Amino acid sequence: MIKASSGYILVSAPNKAGENFIRELQRRQLRLAALANSKAEHRKLAGLGVGNVVTIDTSGCESWTVPQFAVSRVFLFEKSLNLSCRYIQICRTWTNGPIYLITSNPSPRLAYKGLGAHHVIYMNGDDVGFLIDGHLE
16 A cells, blocks of 8 residues: 555546546545646646646656656556657656556557556556555555
């Protein structure tokens, strides 16, 4: 189980499942930060009540500065193969903790693992309860 002092759970939530995951983390009062790559996505995450939103330009590594808080683990909900691969590369430099890539496409599993994802989880739907029960508590 994650302890409050162990760092933040960093989440990329470009879809309904990711948003549900954020809501569940908030309900359980776990330390949460979110990852965005545009101003619109930043606003959406702030609108969900996420206080710590890290906005990065994925096209240039000079903007990949380490957040001002410790990241204990990362949950990346897939939007596209390219963006997911870039997020894994970025987040791998920010933490030694596990990186989970949640996808509805089973094909890129080896690519994600090769870039540093510890777990590639295939999910078809928006129910995220098993992620929290199986990987956080």
